[in-house]
Amino acid sequence: MNLFNLVWIELLHRKGRLVSGLTAIVLGISVIAAIRSVTVFSERAVAVNLDNLGANIMVLPQGATTDDYYTADIDAPTFPEDYVERIVSSNLQGVDNLSPKLTRRIKVGKDNFVLTGILPANEVASKPLWQTVGLMGAEVKASCAPSNSKNQSLGYKDERLQRKTIDSLGVSDCYIGFIAAQKLSVSEGSDLTIENKKFKVAKVLPETGTVDDGRIFAHLHTVQELLDIDHQLSAIEIMGCCNAISDGLLSKMRNILPDTRITTIGQIVSTQIQTNNMMNKLSFIFLIIILLVGGISIGNYMWANVNERRKEIGTYRMIGFSQSRIYTMLLMKAVILGLIGGVLGYVIGTLAGMILGPQLAGISVQPIFTLFFVCVLLSVIISVAGSLIPAHQASRIEPYSTMQEI
Amino acid sequence: MFLQLKNISKQYHHRNGTAINALSNVSVTIEQGQFATISGPSGSGKSTLLFTMGGLLRPSSGNIIFNGQPLHDANDITLSEFRKNHVGYVMQNYCLVPYLTAEENVMIPLSLLQKDKAKQKETARELLATVGLSDRIEHYPKELSSGQQQRVAIARALSNNPSLILADEPTGNLDPSLAAEILSLLKRLNEEKGITIVMVTHSPEAASYGNIQIQLKDGKMADAHLSLAKEVLV
Ligand SMILES: Nc1ncnc2c1ncn2[C@@H]1O[C@H](COP(=O)(O)OP(=O)(O)OP(=O)(O)O)[C@@H](O)[C@H]1O
Ligand SMILES: [Mg+2]
Numbered sequence: 001m002n003l004f005n006l007v008w009i010e011l012l013h014r015k016g017r018l019v020s021g022l023t024a025i026v027l028g029i030s031v032i033a034a035i036r037s038v039t040v041f042s043e044r045a046v047a048v049n050l051d052n053l054g055a056n057i058m059v060l061p062q063g064a065t066t067d068d069y070y071t072a073d074i075d076a077p078t079f080p081e082d083y084v085e086r087i088v089s090s091n092l093q094g095v096d097n098l099s100p101k102l103t104r105r106i107k108v109g110k111d112n113f114v115l116t117g118i119l120p121a122n123e124v125a126s127k128p129l130w131q132t133v134g135l136m137g138a139e140v141k142a143s144c145a146p147s148n149s150k151n152q153s154l155g156y157k158d159e160r161l162q163r164k165t166i167d168s169l170g171v172s173d174c175y176i177g178f179i180a181a182q183k184l185s186v187s188e189g190s191d192l193t194i195e196n197k198k199f200k201v202a203k204v205l206p207e208t209g210t211v212d213d214g215r216i217f218a219h220l221h222t223v224q225e226l227l228d229i230d231h232q233l234s235a236i237e238i239m240g241c242c243n244a245i246s247d248g249l250l251s252k253m254r255n256i257l258p259d260t261r262i263t264t265i266g267q268i269v270s271t272q273i274q275t276n277n278m279m280n281k282l283s284f285i286f287l288i289i290i291l292l293v294g295g296i297s298i299g300n301y302m303w304a305n306v307n308e309r310r311k312e313i314g315t316y317r318m319i320g321f322s323q324s325r326i327y328t329m330l331l332m333k334a335v336i337l338g339l340i341g342g343v344l345g346y347v348i349g350t351l352a353g354m355i356l357g358p359q360l361a362g363i364s365v366q367p368i369f370t371l372f373f374v375c376v377l378l379s380v381i382i383s384v385a386g387s388l389i390p391a392h393q394a395s396r397i398e399p400y401s402t403m404q405e406i
Numbered sequence: 407m408f409l410q411l412k413n414i415s416k417q418y419h420h421r422n423g424t425a426i427n428a429l430s431n432v433s434v435t436i437e438q439g440q441f442a443t444i445s446g447p448s449g450s451g452k453s454t455l456l457f458t459m460g461g462l463l464r465p466s467s468g469n470i471i472f473n474g475q476p477l478h479d480a481n482d483i484t485l486s487e488f489r490k491n492h493v494g495y496v497m498q499n500y501c502l503v504p505y506l507t508a509e510e511n512v513m514i515p516l517s518l519l520q521k522d523k524a525k526q527k528e529t530a531r532e533l534l535a536t537v538g539l540s541d542r543i544e545h546y547p548k549e550l551s552s553g554q555q556q557r558v559a560i561a562r563a564l565s566n567n568p569s570l571i572l573a574d575e576p577t578g579n580l581d582p583s584l585a586a587e588i589l590s591l592l593k594r595l596n597e598e599k600g601i602t603i604v605m606v607t608h609s610p611e612a613a614s615y616g617n618i619q620i621q622l623k624d625g626k627m628a629d630a631h632l633s634l635a636k637e638v639l640v
Pocket of ligand 1: 426447451454
């Protein structure tokens with residue numbers, strides 16, 4: 001027999017009490033586990049939505065303004081195309097969907113249009129998109145959008161949320177914005193001559209309500225050749241993971257591309273960051289409440305247990321247990337309760353998340369294994385913290401004071 | 407000198423501010439191998455004196471020396487060690503742990519002294535056999551009669567091989583024939599193993615087992631005489 005055996009036998013002696021004592025902590029931990037696993041997965045969903053709001057970072061030539069980019073004057077400044085390569089080959093995390101563009105105002109017929117050279121997605125070197133999502137406690141931030149394959153596996157197939165990237169574009173094809181198509185009265189399949197070059201209208205873009213409606217899009221390299229601005233760009237539009245942006249992605253990019261102006265499209269980024277912060281704060285508030293409630297109820301159980309066992313504790317003291325040994329016994333009990341509570345809480349909470357997640361939030365939830373350790377650790381800490389005072393109280397029980405009780 | 411108490415006084419301080427003099431100026435010397443009894447009216451301080459001897463209670467003043475070691479001002483660790491290594495306790499209410507079997511109860515002190523569980527078990531069984539309970543090893547206290555419970559308590563008191571057994575009315579809850587059984591068991595331990603025994607008792611019959619008989623009245627020594635001491639010492 002050793003101290004652990006004694007504690008264990010004592011715990012099992014009154015199973016009813018044990019169960020009621022454990023209930024609070026198991027419930028608390030399962031709520032944490034359920035909320036955590038649902039939020040991690042819903043944060044991913046939210047992040048996908050947020051990041052799909054569109055490009056949020058613009059790389060512009062030094063001295064240019066966003067207005068320059070939109071007005072696309074003949075002499076608007078440019079920068080070399082291999083800047084794209086520099087970003088791609090850097091190891092920056094949180095950069096997705098680089099979209100290099102060259103814009104120039106041109107005349108077709110009597111009207112002015114902005115001709116935009118774009119590079120279709122299959123011609124931009126891809127890079128590992130998003131870092132793995134962190135799952136640990138408060139450190140979990142709303143994650144970056146998962147890569148497309150992950151996206152699909154989670155069932156986000158909403159058409160409206162698909163990024164509007166253009167996957168392929170022939171060298172003499174062009175896309176035409178909705179209004180521009182009306183002005184030029186062209187439709188899909190018709191021919192269009194721009195600056196003496198013949199283009200085939202591959203697609204008339206649906207109305208978006210943005211400047212894109214009045215634009216003509218063609219392959220970047222064709223536009224560069226046509227306008228005689230070889231290997232130059234007016235801008236690179238980037239979708240940056242919103243967390244990476246709040247973690248200083250911009251200044252890292254400025255180090256890589258010192259002679260450019262890098263700005264965020266303010267509205268989009270601040271919405272993204274605000275949403276993430278709110279979710280983090282909510283989780284944190286929950287955590288604090290549960291820690292308090294769990295700790296207090298375990299403390300309460302221990303307190304009752306100590307009072308109920310005064311006589312036995314006195315007996316142990318009589319036999320030669322020191323105060324610190326009694327204290328150790330009680331803390332050992334708290335650790336055991338914490339371990340059981342953590343494991344059960346994790347299992348129950350994860351199951352609850354997996355069952356309720358799809359029903360209530362419409363997202364599928366998978367077990368998060370790192371959360372297991374967080375739950376167990378948290379549970380043990382709560383349990384021990386709640387038991388400190390009762391354990392101290394127990395160690396102060398004087399052996400003689402219980403000896404004469406019947 | 408085995409156990410010496412000099413001018414022991416003990417006041418209990420009550421919540422309402424009054425102090426009760428449970429012991430005043432008690433001096434006793436007990437030699438190794440003696441069987442001492444403490445008797446006196448209820449509330450005269452018998453238990454208080456016994457607990458003070460056993461390192462369960464610190465006196466308000468006075469000295470206690472056990473084999474040259476002062477206990478009156480010892481700290482919790484020293485007192486716990488003293489109890490663990492040298493003293494066995496037998497109480498009127500047995501003080502058994504209800505959720506442990508007879509064997510496990512006897513193993514508690516053993517677990518403090520040695521790690522080997524098989525040896526703990528073996529010793530516990532031997533001790534239960536000594537008190538005639540070989541067939542009650544797996545029983546919980548509530549499954550045992552009062553006399554049997556007290557015998558488990560005695561087996562447990564013996565498990566650390568004590569040089570001193572302190573008994574507080576060990577037969578107080580037992581009927582006369584069981585009481586006689588327990589008393590003769592204690593007597594046997596005293597005579598065969600040379601264990602020093604101090605026993606609090608109400609009954610004059612039980613008191614007659616002692617070769618030192620301490621009488622307390624209102625916390626003071628009324629009489630201490632060495633009736634059979636000579637025989638033992640000779
Ligand atoms: N924990 C305590 N707090 C306050 N007073 C106490 C306490 N324990 C005992 N006393 C008082 O000390 C005095 C001596 O008590 P003690 O228990 O030593 O008497 P006793 O001789 O053992 O009596 P009994 O024969 O009834 O067991 C009594 O007056 C009692 O009221
Ligand atoms: Mg008493």
